[in-house]
Amino acid sequence: MPVIGTAPTAVTAGSTGSVSSILSAGDVTSTALLNCLIREVCAPEQQVWQDGAQLVARLPRAGVVLRTGLARPPVGATYRLAPPYEEQRGDGWIPLSWGRLSNLVAGELELATGRPNPEFLVQVDGSHTALEAIIAARREPSYDPYIDSEQSLVAGHRFHPSPKSRQGSPTDWLQYAPEARARFRPLWLAVPEHLIAEEGTLxxxxxxxxxxxxxxxxxxLLPVHPWQFSLLAGNPVLREALARGLLLNLGPSDAEAVPTSSVRTAYLPDADVFCKFSLDVRITNCVRKNAWYELSSAIALNDLLPPIFRKLNSTLLAEPAYRSVTLADRRLYEGLGVILRDGVRTLPGTPILAGALADPYNTFLADLPALSTPDGAQAWWDAYVAHVAPPVLSAYLDHGIVLEPHLQNVLICVDGDGMPIHTAFRDLEGTKLTAGSWDLTHLPSRVAESLTYAPDRGWNRVVYCLFVNHLTEIAAAIADLHPRLEKALWRTARKHFAVHDRHPQMRALLAGVPLPAKANLRTRWSRSADRGATYVTVPNPLAAPRPL
Structure with a gap:
């Protein structure tokens, strides 16, 4: 893996969390595929084992054995795989390219499921092409720690088979790509007041x-993402409205927008506000448009949840209003719909995207002075878990709120030494309510339906996002700096979960029951909607010692 550590520096506008200069699109693609293959296929079927400083994985149906480097033994649900990646041939080993690996993974999944998926290799290839384009196009940092953290995730999700797949050619989207450190100016439509649809705090x-x-x-005025406007250009209703002057395209203003890690949500620093635009583009798992019921559900949640999060001593970034047009085409209502989200300037300290801290390909974590020693790293982790985990668990266990606290939905606010002092959660689209816990009879049925999860499904989502996607990856990133700490970090963390042991779900986790991990590889293979994603079980690093 690329070397992460650098000399720690203070958290200032000069901290950029620079990405390793040896980042390779091929290695990143292979690492993501192997992470998924091991987690979702080889490990559940007991077809993976450690051999010294290497990890060996067998594809039992294809009859192929693979070998990877291993930076250190896995702890819990994550791995630190390292090139070289190899395939066994006879009594020897030969290099394994990302293209050959993707074909082997596809072959194993087809044999396992009995179903082909011709889209899979296209998506992996598209992700690799996007990575190459992003690495080549990446601009200079902004030297604003928050903005640089949002635009640092060059490699993307480490446990997704095509983490940078997005619809269209790089020539279509590089100018809007956060990983390339892009900036753009939104377009503005002038819409007659009688054609405006809006809700919330206007x-x-x-x-x-x-x-x-x-x-x-x-x-x-209605701000519009230029990429989305180009995608809608052929819509006959929109073309007629523009031709008749019903809608006026005023073009861009001087307001600059910074695309954040989600691609379609942009931060306007001058206004200190986020615009969550629609994008009729598939990015990794989903087409990123604002469905009509998601526009209304954001406002419904914004009315219900803020008082609870004030009691939990954390911040849920408000989404106070949305706006769209009521032309006679739902595709335009959704495609031009934009949700406003509160900015970050009122947050204490310096906000940093959690995903930037967990990413093994950049230096955000290593740049925090508080982690320069093992003792400092332990204290930092203790503070981190204390600010992140209790609000998520209390929201679910005590209030029936299903947060989606994955690495791209959490901002960690740090002080001048880099110590965590506050947490902000975001994205009301991913926030749900457990069925039966809330009275939603005042809402349209489709809006209410979009807001609810069955309790067991909601718990799986919370545990996956908090423990597997988030805390496990942060602990592993700390262990990249201090390799002997990883097991000790989880012993330290137990006390933050033990306070909830009156709940049977938490007692089970503290006892060491396996954790649910979202099966991104199997979900992509089955072409299921993200909401219908399946889970596999992974080891639980919280496991208590067995009684004598």
């Missing part, structure tokens, strides 16, 4: 409009 849009062009009388 003053939020009034504040944003001051950064747009002059508003023609009797109209309101």
């Amino acid at each position: 003053e939020a849009f009034a504040g944003l409009e001051t950064y747009g062009p002059r508003i023609p009388q009797g109209r309101k």
Whole structure:
């Protein structure tokens, strides 16, 4: 793996979490495929074992044996695999390219499921092509720690088979790609007031409009992502509305937007507000548009949840309003719908995207002075878990709120030494309520349906996002800096979960029952919607010592 450590520096505007110069699109693609293969196929079927400083995995149906480097033994649900990646041939080993590996994975899955998936290799190839384009196009950092953290995830999800797959050619999207450190200026449509659809605290849009062009009388401004506008250009209803002057395309203003890690959500630093745009583009798992019921559900949650998060001493970034147009085409209502989200300037300290801290390909974590020694790293982790885990668990166990606290949905606010002092959660689209815990009869049935999870499904989502996707990866990143700490970190963490042991779900986790991990590889192979993703079980690093 690329070397992560650098000399620690203070958390200032000069901290950029620079990405390793030896980042290779081929190695990143292979690592992600192997991570998925081991977690979802080889480990559940007991077809993986350690051989000294290497990990060996067998594809039992294809009859193929693979070998990888291993930076250190796995602890819990994550791995630190390292090149070289090899395939056994006779009594020897030969290099394993990412292309050959993707074909082997596809062959094993087809044999296991009895179903082909011609899209799979296309998606993996597209992800590799995107990685190459991003690495080649990456610009200079902004030297704003928050913005640089949002734009640092060059490699993407380590346990996704095509972490950078996105619809279209790089020439279509590089100018809007956060990983390339892009910036762009939104377009502004002037919409007659009688064609405006909006809900929520509408003053939020009034504040944003001051950064747009002059508003023609009797109209309101609607910010639009330029990529999305180009995708909708052929829509006949939109074309007619523009031709008749019903909608006015005022073009871009001077307001600059910074695409964040989700690609379609952009931060406007001058206004200190996020615009969650629709994008009719498949990015990794999903087409990233704002469905009509998601527009309304954001406002419903924004009305219900803030008082609870104030009691939990954490922040849920508000989504106070949405706006769209009511032309006679639902595709335009959804495709031009934009949700506003509160900015970050009122947060204490310096906010940093959690995903940047966990990413083994950049230096964000190593750049924090607080982690320069093993004792400092232990204290940092203790503070980190204390700020992240209790609000998530209390929200679910005590209030029936299913947060989605994965690495791209959590901002960690740190002080001048890099110590965690506060947590902000975001993305009301991923936030749900457990069925039966809330009275939603005042909402349209489709909106209420989109807001709820069955309790067991909600718990799986919380545990996967918090423990497997998030805390396990942060602990592994700390162990990259201090390799002997990883098991000790989980012993330290137990006390933050033990306070919830009155709940049987937490007693089970503390006893060491396996954790649910989202099966991204199998989900992509079956072409299931992300909401219908299946889970596999993975080792639980919280496991208590067995009684004598």
